[in-house]
Amino acid sequence: MSSSAEPPSASLDLIAYQLNRSPSLRLVAAPVQRDFMEATPMRFALRCLPMLLANQAGWFLLNQHPVMVVWNGGDQLEDLTVSSPPGVMRPATSHFGHGILTWDVPYLFRTPPGYNLCVRGPTNWPRDGASALEGIVETDWSLATFTMNWKITRAGVPIFFHPREPICQILPMRRGELEQFKPVLRPIESEPETHKGYRAWSESRAHFLRDLPHPESEAAARRPWQRHYFQGTTPSGAHAPGEHQTRLVLREFELDDSGGSPHEH
Template identity: 50%
Template sequence: MLPEDQLDQEPDLVAYRLPDTPDMPIVPAPVQRTWWDAAPLRYAYRCLPLLMANQNGWWILNDNTFTVRWNGGASTSALSVRYTDGEADRRQAMSHFGHGILTFHVPYLFRTPPGWNLLVRGPANLPKDGAHPLEGLVETDWAVATFTMNWKITRPDADIVFEAGEPLLMLLPQRRGELERFHPAHAPISRMPDAGDHRAWHDSRMAFAHEMLAADPSVAADMWQRHYMRGTHPAAAEPFPAHQRRLLLRDFTVPPPSGTPGEEEAAR
């Protein structure tokens, strides 16, 4: 648990760049997904929980296009990595663990404030055919070792391409011990304090579904209640005060050049 005086502070997330490593940018995860854009009427953009999850962290982007191929074997030699530019000295991806695991060396050592971990996972809502990202939870407030990002290749004897600029992982800071503070419990819906509001929503939803079935298909495609998107429900005219429709994550800033007056003063 964090001390009370630290709960309202804006925490820092610092990525210390390792020397002689390729440029792998860290960017706020965007709301857009290309495969959503290609879907009929872009329906996924109507789902606010999906939109929020898309933006819930920072991406680290791939620096060079490469192709992975796994023959289904358990040895490290069973998986090959072939870079398009052929620069072997710049390879961040390799077969290190065997069993079809593709490992990326992350060129940063991250530091979070005391009591903060870093959840390292695949990009949200961005499926990749033939490969699945593995997740890790790192205590980045003290660890002096870097971590790797690992993907499990799921399709043997197929070329899996990772494009330059493609996100390889997603970073999400988490307070240590926060999940363990919860007291999970079951209860019947009748005991919920605002169960009447849920019933009003349910009835409204059922009526809306019947309207859609009866409407002309060209009109039904544009019908959308938008209650959750607006932060309201049938029994509430005003939006929930803390309702969010997007996240505004900050960019990683660039430090001043070495030896600037401010840096020299801080070093004293």
């Protein structure tokens, strides 16, 4: 089970070339915490391992200054009003129209050969009135920067982006890997062992949910939730093959002013 607090020893370089000395967006490894998950009864959302791993899959770009936007529903640049406190340079602008709010990303990213950068909104970070737009950039060669964009979806209502709020999440992905997959549909009965295992899990789950509301039941007395997937086991006790991950440990960006790129050596 891979839950070490240390990143793996093998590494690939992800370089963020700073375009100025005081970047307007700070880069940090995406944390596991999400306020809405913490606020669920008994913090039950924290039992969802797929969400926890997705939360940590990448790096955040954090907004540094308060931003308020109001969209009147129109398509022109001036139909989106962007405001910041006096004396603060606006970190975001109306650049494309159509109610789209744009952040200039103050870095030129460089990934290893053959790797793209997926640029998206923060994972599992719902917000009212704005939806993040997503893109994939070939950052192993491009000399152009990219922008992070949010589509305002609620007209006539002030939308706030706060300091230290993530407005972007970046995630390297190998170019062409997705296209190598060959999707296949099969009846589950064609794989007897898989079918048997699925039925065992399904019956175990149904039994657990049926008994859980009854305080005198074994399900309620022993544990409030089944932990098979979290622990990397099946209901029969078999362990997941290979490395079962319960957390991701990403390195933080560190300043390197020595000059030169590891990819150039």
